[in-house]
Amino acid sequence: MDDFREAIDYCRFMDLGFCGPEFTWCNMQEGRQRMYLRLDRALVTQEWIDHYKNMRVHHLVESASDLCVLLIIDSIVPQSPRKRRFQFEAMWMRRDECGDIIKAAWNDSVNLYNPNDMVAGLKQCADDLSRWNRLVFGHIPRQIQNKRKALNKFVLRDHDGSNGREINKLRKEINELLDCEEIMWQQRSKVQWMGLRDHNTKYFHTKASGRKKKNTITGLMDERGNWIEVAVSYFEKLYTTSNPDKILEVVEAIDPQVSAEMNQSLIK
Template sequence: MRVHHLVDSTSDYCAFLVADSIAMQHPRKRRFYFEAMWTRREECREIIKAAWGEGMGLETLNDIVARLKNCADDISRWNKAVFGQVPKKIQSKKNALNNLVLRDRDGSLGSEINDLMDSKEIMWHQRSKVQWMGLGDRNTKNFHSKAFQRKKKNIISRIMDGNGNWCDSNEGVANVAVSYFTKLYTTSHLSRIIEVTNAILTRVSGEMNQDLIKEFTKEEDQRVHYGGS
């Protein structure tokens, strides 16, 4: 059991953290995810342009898949060099701030921590899929005002159909929405579909698929709901 004295760059108060022993975690290979915080750097755009080579040599889907992989690898290497591990960097800066809090005359260290916190906020904002939370809203009144404004904007009072006619009744708005998305997701004029599916890596085997689609039994239902063996 350990007690830590926490120093925060955005507050004059310090908190105590009582921590137990850290559980062991086994490392695992992470999938590539595009981080929204990367778009704050101009180098990101240049790396993507260089990886795709202005779209030259993209005759087949395999070419596109290979180019996507090269682009992801280049961005990952750049991210590791420029950003590294953002949470670890934040903790490192906080540890330094804890030692220099009384000697940080110009406030530069606190500014670095706040910049990294902004990057972390963007990263977890993207992961949480909370689209109504604006960037930069860490515990401020702007958080609530943005949510309220978004709520008002989400009300659809009328909508135009495909023929240019306005519909303002609930049934009319619903019919236009259903018609639009039905047309949008209806497949037509298929071409090169086999080539597309062949370029997708298989994750579920035939045997696994049979297990997934088979009828469940009463015993399985009871085992799931009541914890039976």
């Protein structure tokens, strides 16, 4: 068994996870003698995952066997188009303009002590940063690819060293974009313990892709184990009153923290 584990580590195999029952084997006994184990797993390499995207392992219960069947299929979850929520990018802090944009957005706010003005200020700041990000950073992987192509052309034509300045400038810009890309993927991977500038972009990208796959909701299961649309009924049950009594007794037992004068000041 130790040799098998060493082989898995040596080949850098990864567990694809599963959908369905948690276990793949049952001893078919009853009562306390019944035993479940997850004996079967689908192990693949990161290259396999990059090539075969959106693959899922499904545990299918077989009535004639004590083992589940493992079905590996492409199960793409259809997603309706939605507006991407604002997210502050850590790589923006590498530019001095970021702080200037934030200051300008808050200085334009009318009254920060007014909740509506504060919300408007936050929205204005997010919109200004998003607009600036599209102009300055854009699509970083595409920029890296385009600049590498340009660098290759300059190097091929640089027979007498006349393109040295342009080549050095492109190299600096590419390295800056690579640093930004690494920061971007580290932020999405939630890996904070590993340092930057060590060419860890692929690792961060793998972790971020794994988090996205793990957090993807493919369906909802009710209390009976049936895959149905239960979101509406769940929240209806959650927010429907159970008609409790003795509410007044509970409320009266709580010491008030807001005086009448404070309350009048708050509702002005």
